[in-house]
Each structure stands twice: as structure tokens, then as C-alpha cells.
Amino acid sequence: MQPFFAQRFAKVEPSFIREILKVAVNPEVISFAGGLPNPDFFPSEELEVATAKVLRNKGNGALQYAATEGFGPLREYIAERYRTQHGLQVSPDNILITNGSQQALDLIGKVLVDEGSDLIIEEPGYLGAIQALSVYQPNFRGVSLNDDGPDLAELDALLAEPNHARLMYGVTNFQNPSGLSYSLEKRRAVAERLIRHNVLMVEDNPYGELRFEGEHLPPIAKLAPENVVLLGSFSKVVVPSFRLGWMVVPDWLRQKITIAKQASDLHTNGFVQQVLYSYLQDNSLDAHIDRIRTVYGQQKKAMEQALLRHCPGLDFTRPEGGMFLWLKLPQHLSAMDLFNLAIKENVAFVPGRPFYVRPDILNTARFSYSGADAATIEEGISRLGRVIQQVL
Numbered sequence: 082m083q084p085f086f087a088q089r090f091a092k093v094e095p096s097f098i099r100e101i102l103k104v105a106v107n108p109e110v111i112s113f114a115g116g117l118p119n120p121d122f123f124p125s126e127e128l129e130v131a132t133a134k135v136l137r138n139k140g141n142g143a144l145q146y147a148a149t150e151g152f153g154p155l156r157e158y159i160a161e162r163y164r165t166q167h168g169l170q171v172s173p174d175n176i177l178i179t180n181g182s183q184q185a186l187d188l189i190g191k192v193l194v195d196e197g198s199d200l201i202i203e204e205p206g207y208l209g210a211i212q213a214l215s216v217y218q219p220n221f222r223g224v225s226l227n228d229d230g231p232d233l234a235e236l237d238a239l240l241a242e243p244n245h246a247r248l249m250y251g252v253t254n255f256q257n258p259s260g261l262s263y264s265l266e267k268r269r270a271v272a273e274r275l276i277r278h279n280v281l282m283v284e285d286n287p288y289g290e291l292r293f294e295g296e297h298l299p300p301i302a303k304l305a306p307e308n309v310v311l312l313g314s315f316s317k318v319v320v321p322s323f324r325l326g327w328m329v330v331p332d333w334l335r336q337k338i339t340i341a342k343q344a345s346d347l348h349t350n351g352f353v354q355q356v357l358y359s360y361l362q363d364n365s366l367d368a369h370i371d372r373i374r375t376v377y378g379q380q381k382k383a384m385e386q387a388l389l390r391h392c393p394g395l396d397f398t399r400p401e402g403g404m405f406l407w408l409k410l411p412q413h414l415s416a417m418d419l420f421n422l423a424i425k426e427n428v429a430f431v432p433g434r435p436f437y438v439r440p441d442i443l444n445t446a447r448f449s450y451s452g453a454d455a456a457t458i459e460e461g462i463s464r465l466g467r468v469i470q471q472v473l
């Protein structure tokens with residue numbers, strides 16, 4: 082057979098992070114590359130109870146095909162949580178359960194992205210979004226992410242173009258990869274521009290509940306509900322293996338997104354949705370999240386202090402939640418070169434280049450603190466400090 086592929090797949094790259102992770106699996110390596118949720122917090126015993134309960138109480142009924150939109154009680158739980166946690170009025174009808182929030186990105190691409198159309202994305206931006214949306218061949222337009230959110234002058238310049246983007250993607254809380262969040266002022270400014278320029282924002286928020294410092298801020302979806310698709314996920318607050326996420330879809334888009342979901346996979350695993358719902362009924366998600374974010378806060382502090390001690394003068398972000406921080410090396414240093422040296426000292430991170438759609442920035446790197454305890458972080462960063470001394 083002579084291999085052949087669809088045109089649209091020609092430019093889709095394998096995930097650079099997965100390639101890096103292959104190098105980092107060696108048990109000698111202290112890896113800050115992965116960015117996985119800490120498995121110590123996976124509630125396996127509670128999920129075992131929930132699984133047995135669903136099978137016992139519902140029998141074969143738990144194993145049948147189910148609604149495309151998702152398990153009704155789970156959608157109601159999510160809507161109720163938005164109301165109590167964020168004062169956000171969301172109807173369960175507007176919630177579509179997806180196979181992780183990653184699937185939501187694919188559905189958005191299917192329904193809303195024409196080949197060659199402009200699509201605004203933060204730089205650095207979430208690699209999984211770049212990958213998922215690339216399949217639909219948009220023309221990515223980067224907007225620099227400043228410490229308090231997207232650079233408004235750059236955003237305004239893009240929105241002043243005659244056929245400007247109708248779609249924008251951003252992570253408003255503790256972004257992957259940078260750890261940065263939008264300030265309240267930036268949220269308001271972006272919401273105002275979405276409405277004025279008739280742009281739809283995909284507001285991806287898998288980390289928002291993992292705040293360990295500061296005050297919760299309203300999602301942009303609260304400020305411009307018709308102009309935002311809000312994404313959420315249970316991956317970082319319960320378990321990633323269930324692949325359970327959701328999207329909050331404005332009325333005008335609901336039917337088309339539901340059809341796209343139906344065409345993709347009919348529905349998300351119904352049994353797993355019921356198990357998760359049963360777990361949420363019997364356990365306090367708030368108490369569980371409190372435990373996770375307390376530990377992530379301690380790990381972030383350990384990494385911050387180790388960086389100050391072992392890599393003095395280096396610039397890095399100070400996230401108030403989530404799992405990542407972002408390092409800026411001096412301009413003349415390449416993070417990829419540093420990675421190649423660091424891996425010889427058995428320490429790994431992710432060089433920043435693939436997170437840019439204008440790939441001319443070489444001196445940044447992503448570090449995840451979610452998976453390592455304070456002593457491991459101290460040892461890993463001290464190794465990094467020694468490597469940096471060699472190249473400065």
C-alpha cells in the first residue's frame with residue numbers, strides 16, 4: 082500500500098511534550114516536564130465505592146447508550162456549582178459533557194473554523210489547543226500574554242484588520258504553560274472587545290479551582306455570555322483518566338455543537354459519568370480540591386524558593402494557582418540547548434518554543450511543580466542551577 086494522507090493532516094505535528102516525556106521517563110530523571118495532576122490525590126477508594134454503587138443500583142441500565150448532551154444529573158451538578166461558586170447563571174441545557182476538554186477544542190474546530198480563517202491565540206499558548214485546532218487549518222494570530230493577560234494593543238491591532246478573527250482562544254486562570262492569569266481589568270477589556278467586534282472566545286478553564294493564593298475572579302463568560310464558550314474539566318480536580326470535561330455553550334451555538342459531538346462519538350462514556358456523579362454525591366468536591374490546592378501551593382513555594390536560591394537573577398512567573406510556572410532565560414540562551422545539558426544532569430523541563438505560533442522566542446521554559454515534593458524540587462532545581470552556571 083502506498084501511504085496517503087488528507088491534506089489537512091500534513092501540517093499537524095506530534096506533541097513535542099510527548100517526545101520530551103519519552104526522554105524523561107528514566108527514573109533517575111527529576112522531571113518538571115510532565116504537568117500531570119498529582120496521583121496522590123486520585124480518590125481511588127471512593128471511586129471503587131461509586132462504581133459498585135452504580136452497578137448495584139442501576140444494573141444494566143447503567144450500561145446502555147445514552148444522550149449526546151451527557152448525563153442529566155451531572156449537567157445539573159455542574160450548573161449548580163457555577164451558580165454557587167461563581168454567581169454564574171448557567172442552564173444545564175447549555176452544558177454539554179465532552180470527552181475531556183480536549184474534545185471540546187476539536188468540536189469547536191469542526192463547527193467554527195474555516196481553512197485559512199484567522200484565529201487569535203495567546204502566546205505562549207496551550208499546545209493541545211494549537212494541535213487540536215491545527216487540524217482545521219486556521220491562520221493562527223498570536224497575541225503576547227503579559228503578566229495580567231493578553232496585550233491589548235496587539236489584540237486591538239488584530240481586531241482592526243478588515244477580515245479579523247471571529248474566534249479567540251485563551252486560558253484565563255493559571256495558564257498552561259505560563260501560570261499567568263487575566264486580571265479583572267483585562268477580563269473586562271477582553272469582554273468589551275468580544276462584544277464590540279462580534280468575536281467568540283473559547284475560555285478554557287481547567288485550573289481555575291486550583292487557586293492557592295488571592296481571590297477568585299469571574300470568568301469572561303460571566304461578562305459576555307453570548308460571546309464565550311466556557312470549558313471545564315474534572316481532569317485536574319478528580320481524575321484525568323475518566324476523560325470527563327464539559328463546555329458551556331451559548332444558545333445560538335448549541336445545536337451545531339451537539340450535532341458535531343453526535344457525529345464524533347454519539348456520547349461521552351455514560352457509565353463513567355454516572356460513577357463520577359455518584360462520587361460527587363457522596364463526597365465533598367470542595368474538601369477534595371482544598372487538599373490538592375494546599376499541596377500545590379506548598380510545591381509552588383518550594384520551587385519559587387529553590388529558583389531564587391539556585392538560579393539567582395532568573396526571571397519567572399509567580400502563579401497564584403494551577404500547576405505551572407514559566408521561566409525566562411537571558412535573551413542569548415536557548416532553552417532547548419539548556420534542556421540538552423540539563424537532561425545529562427538528570428533534570429527535565431519543557432523548552433518554550435512549541436508554545437508559540439510565531440516561533441522566534443527561544444529563551445523560555447515551562448516547569449511543572451504538581452508532581453514533585455519539596456525535597457525533590459530542591460534537588461532538581463539545584464541541578465538546574467549548576468547547569469545554568471555553566472552556560473551563563
Ligand SMILES: Cc1ncc(COP(=O)(O)O)c(C=O)c1O
Pocket residue numbers: 180181182183184207209252257285287313314315316321324325326
Ligand atoms: C489548558 C488546558 N486545556 C485543556 C486540557 C485538556 O484537559 P482534559 O483532560 O480535560 O482533556 C489541558 C490539559 O492539560 C490544559 O492544560
